[in-house]
Amino acid sequence: MKLLALDTSTEACSVALQYDGQKLTLDEVCPQQHSKRILPMVQQLLAESGLGLNQLDGIVFGRGPGSFTGVRIGVGVTQGLAFGADLPVFGVSTLQAMAQAAVRLHQAKQVIAAIDARMAEVYLALYQQSADGLMQPVCEELARKPAELPPLTLAGEICAVGTGLVTYRDVFLQWASDTQLKISDQVLLPSAQDMLTLAVPAWQQQLFVAAELAEPVYVRDEVTWQKLPGR
Amino acid sequence: MRVLGIETSCDETGIAIFDTEKGLMSHIVYSQIPIHADYGGVVPELASRDHIRKTLPLVKQALAEAGCGASSIDGVAYTAGPGLAGALLVGAAIGRSLAFAWGKPALAVHHMEGHLLAPMLEANAPQFPFLALLVSGGHTQLVRVDGIGRYQLLGESIDDAAGEAFDKTAKLMGLDYPGGPLLAKLATLGDAKKYPFPRPMTDRPGLDFSFSGLKTAAANVIAAEGKTPQVQADIAASFQQAVVDTLVLKCRRALKETGLKRLVVAGGVSANQSLRLQLADLMQSMKGEVFYPGKEFCTDNGAMIAYAGWQRLRAGQAQDLSIGVTPRWPMQQLPPV
Ligand SMILES: Nc1ncnc2c1ncn2[C@@H]1O[C@H](COP(=O)(O)OP(=O)(O)OP(=O)(O)O)[C@@H](O)[C@H]1O
Ligand SMILES: [Mg+2]
Numbered sequence: 001m002k003l004l005a006l007d008t009s010t011e012a013c014s015v016a017l018q019y020d021g022q023k024l025t026l027d028e029v030c031p032q033q034h035s036k037r038i039l040p041m042v043q044q045l046l047a048e049s050g051l052g053l054n055q056l057d058g059i060v061f062g063r064g065p066g067s068f069t070g071v072r073i074g075v076g077v078t079q080g081l082a083f084g085a086d087l088p089v090f091g092v093s094t095l096q097a098m099a100q101a102a103v104r105l106h107q108a109k110q111v112i113a114a115i116d117a118r119m120a121e122v123y124l125a126l127y128q129q130s131a132d133g134l135m136q137p138v139c140e141e142l143a144r145k146p147a148e149l150p151p152l153t154l155a156g157e158i159c160a161v162g163t164g165l166v167t168y169r170d171v172f173l174q175w176a177s178d179t180q181l182k183i184s185d186q187v188l189l190p191s192a193q194d195m196l197t198l199a200v201p202a203w204q205q206q207l208f209v210a211a212e213l214a215e216p217v218y219v220r221d222e223v224t225w226q227k228l229p230g231r
Numbered sequence: 232m233r234v235l236g237i238e239t240s241c242d243e244t245g246i247a248i249f250d251t252e253k254g255l256m257s258h259i260v261y262s263q264i265p266i267h268a269d270y271g272g273v274v275p276e277l278a279s280r281d282h283i284r285k286t287l288p289l290v291k292q293a294l295a296e297a298g299c300g301a302s303s304i305d306g307v308a309y310t311a312g313p314g315l316a317g318a319l320l321v322g323a324a325i326g327r328s329l330a331f332a333w334g335k336p337a338l339a340v341h342h343m344e345g346h347l348l349a350p351m352l353e354a355n356a357p358q359f360p361f362l363a364l365l366v367s368g369g370h371t372q373l374v375r376v377d378g379i380g381r382y383q384l385l386g387e388s389i390d391d392a393a394g395e396a397f398d399k400t401a402k403l404m405g406l407d408y409p410g411g412p413l414l415a416k417l418a419t420l421g422d423a424k425k426y427p428f429p430r431p432m433t434d435r436p437g438l439d440f441s442f443s444g445l446k447t448a449a450a451n452v453i454a455a456e457g458k459t460p461q462v463q464a465d466i467a468a469s470f471q472q473a474v475v476d477t478l479v480l481k482c483r484r485a486l487k488e489t490g491l492k493r494l495v496v497a498g499g500v501s502a503n504q505s506l507r508l509q510l511a512d513l514m515q516s517m518k519g520e521v522f523y524p525g526k527e528f529c530t531d532n533g534a535m536i537a538y539a540g541w542q543r544l545r546a547g548q549a550q551d552l553s554i555g556v557t558p559r560w561p562m563q564q565l566p567p568v
Pocket of ligand 2: 342346367368498499530531
């Protein structure tokens with residue numbers, strides 16, 4: 001099975017390619033430059049593998065949460081590539097991808113993943129490793145002020161990942177003071193290679209869908225725009 | 232050469248296919264107006280969220296309606312500016328990536344060049360050189376056009392665009408968004424001489440415009456006279472007359488100064504009937520000819536983007552792999568063909 005993964009949801013711009021037991025990854029941190037970098041990065045990995053886009057089996061994309069525009073760049077690129085090469089797609093959570101990175105780098109069993117969501121909020125979710133080695137969510141993804149987080153439902157050792165943990169380090173340490181919280185200094189942003197890890201079982205379960213069904217998950221969906229009086 | 236065009240610069244998703252031999256093979260415009268109506272104007276984030284849902288399904292529909300396979304497309308053109316950054320990025324990301332996957336060239340189209348060239352989709356297309364009046368929601372410009380990419384800006388609005396003035400005045404009058412066409416409809420019931428609205432910047436030389444004072448004048452009338460149906464209609468008619476008079480006067484001036492005999496009028500406000508009637512009179516008196524886009528190609532659409540892209544792609548121009556958008560982009564910066 002040959003899969004391409006890409007993510008532009010956060011400050012990171014990440015592309016990974018899996019084929020014949022090999023995995024190639026390109027991770028860059030390039031705020032505001034994703035739209036310029038993403039296709040050259042895809043082209044570079046394809047060239048290294050010697051594969052053409054239409055020799056792949058599917059495309060995996062970071063579906064958010066993250067910057068609204070960043071998430072849409074990734075989804076738009078995915079839609080264009082996948083429709084153009086007639087490939088199915090599968091969306092992976094950026095938070096879950098970071099949790100999976102904590103397995104890869106820290107052998108974590110439990111994870112708090114949080115992305116700085118601006119406007120004094122974080123995107124946050126909790127994960128536990130299941131028998132197959134994959135991180136599974138134990139709560140819904142939230143957008144919250146760090147001071148207003150719901151009570152923590154995990155105990156024991158928890159690995160904490162993502163930019164949210166950097167920005168709000170002390171708040172999180174306080175929140176998780178009944179646990180052994182270990183803040184990762186390696187997993188700050190999602191990487192497409194971990195999206196591949198999470199997408200493989202989805203491929204086997206035939207969960208990939210048509211290109212036009214690639215959709216962003218914003219998490220922050222409540223409408224905060226001012227309507228006209230009486231509407 | 233067959234080109235797929237994608238327009239997502241504001242609140243319309245427009246998709247079209249233009250072919251050298253067959254002309255316009257299909258074109259679809261999906262309007263987001265109902266989404267934004269409750270807010271009285273375009274909410275950029277909501278616009279972007281809708282574009283990403285609609286663009287690819289409409290591309291598929293346009294291909295089906297044209298009866299052509301994806302493999303027959305020779306290039307992809309997408310609007311890269313001016314417009315809302317987030318909205319532009321959706322069309323640009325999808326369009327640029329589609330072209331990459333197809334192994335075909337892509338072109339980043341200037342939205343106003345799209346408007347400008349839209350009259351060339353008509354049977355009676357204008358020849359170069361000509362004077363262009365671009366009147367839309369975001370622009371009011373007089374441009375000397377000597378060829379594709381050979382543009383000289385002669386004058387423009389120093390504040391609100393003409394379409395913006397229509398929309399803002401309509402909003403003051405309590406009309407639904409976008410109020411321009413509704414205001415124009417109301418104007419047919421009113422007395423255009425009832426209220427003496429200003430004709431800004433017509434009493435001095437030059438080809439620039441200013442329309443921001445008109446909404447204030449309209450607000451004053453509404454405050455003084457209330458909002459009865461007849462007052463509404465009279466304000467609409469008087470306001471429209473002031474805008475049209477100003478546009479016509481500057482067109483006459485520009486035609487005289489340049490010696491050009493052909494006038495091209497494009498952009499949303501070019502659909503305005505009163506403007507068309509008075510420009511017809513002007514061109515008759517000056518023994519010239521005036522050209523318009525078809526009614527459905529006055530406001531934003533994919534056909535004008537496919538056409539503008541086709542003109543440049545067939546000349547060998549193309550965009551590299553970066554998905555750049557340019558929310559502010561003077562048209563004079565475009566390279567000639
Ligand atoms: N019949 C009409 N009379 C007056 N104004 C009209 C009429 N029909 C459309 N308009 C105006 O045209 C504008 C929309 O045109 P268009 O779609 O070309 O503008 P835009 O794309 O928003 O702006 P731009 O092209 O400058 O980026 C609106 O302001 C609308 O009110
Ligand atoms: Mg327009």
